[in-house]
Amino acid sequence: MAEQRERPLSPHLSVWRWGPAMTVSILHRISGGAITVAGLAVLSWWLLAIADGSDAYADFAKLASEWFGLVVLIGLTWAFFQHTLSGVRHLVTDAGDNFEIGANKNSAIATVAGSVLLTALLWFYILGGAK
């Protein structure tokens, strides 16, 4: 390869006022990374536990219902909903729509509101139904 020249970089994170679109953009990355690394690990572990038998499944279920297990599962649920809703927003902009500043900003806020609401509804249902 040719020698690496220092390319001019757009001054970004340090100079722009933080806004919903930037927040949702970085959340898309963080949530995607989290559900890929931790989410797929939990999914694989869960499937292996079922394959292994009732004792292994009981161990998994015990850890999953401890407070730290619930923190991980609720966190992953939120990351899943955030990444999914933000992903749909990405598909819309990929198709060429939703570039107006107001609508783009509102849809960014809506993904966070939606992911928090869906996570809350799902876990109230699960924890409420378990009693």
Added chain:
Amino acid sequence: MSLGDSSTELKKVRGLGSAREGGDHWIGERVSSVALLLLGTWLIASLLLLPSLDYATVREWLRTPLGAVPMALFVITSFCHGLDGLKVVVDDYVHEPGNNFALNTLLLFLAAGGAALALFALGKIAFGGGA
């Protein structure tokens, strides 16, 4: 005609025509995202509709075609989409070619291994004997 290092990048490629390819990774990531929109909705709806999440119920569900087949698709598609996403992050932040290649190769091996492990577990559940 290229004038070697004295010509600009644009001058070197002008007149060569567009490659008409190279968007595969970007397109593939969107296609798998739409698949996961369907499969993710199926997974959450299925877990909510199961009468309970105890060992026997979950195992019976994953032994039926309508449990095992979408779960296999979910495992394959989510590992592929997760790997696609992590590659974008690596390509954005790891610029040194050797490190970039090494890290992307490591992620490929981890994703392939994880997906194979999850599919093995699923196969054992679906096709294994006993109760």
